[in-house]
Amino acid sequence: MATMHLDAEAKAELHSEAEKLIARYESPLETVKALMAYNCELETQILALAHRYPGLVAISYDPTPPMLG
Numbered sequence: 001m002a003t004m005h006l007d008a009e010a011k012a013e014l015h016s017e018a019e020k021l022i023a024r025y026e027s028p029l030e031t032v033k034a035l036m037a038y039n040c041e042l043e044t045q046i047l048a049l050a051h052r053y054p055g056l057v058a059i060s061y062d063p064t065p066p067m068l069g
Contacts, residue, residue, distance in 0.1 A: 006014070021038060025031040050057035
């Protein structure tokens with residue numbers, strides 16, 4: 001999983017978009033599906049930027065497997 005460091009304005013914008021999606025759906029499951037699709041769209045855009053501008057975006061992955069507590 002990648003780690004992204006966002007400034008306060010970017011965090012507020014993402015939070016606003018998530019709230020819009022949550023308000024649009026009645027079912028929690030449908031809301032989660034919409035949020036997952038939105039997240040995939042953002043990841044795709046980030047990967048496209050990283051490919052087009054290698055110096056702009058650095059993508060790295062933490063090799064540590066997830067831990068369940």
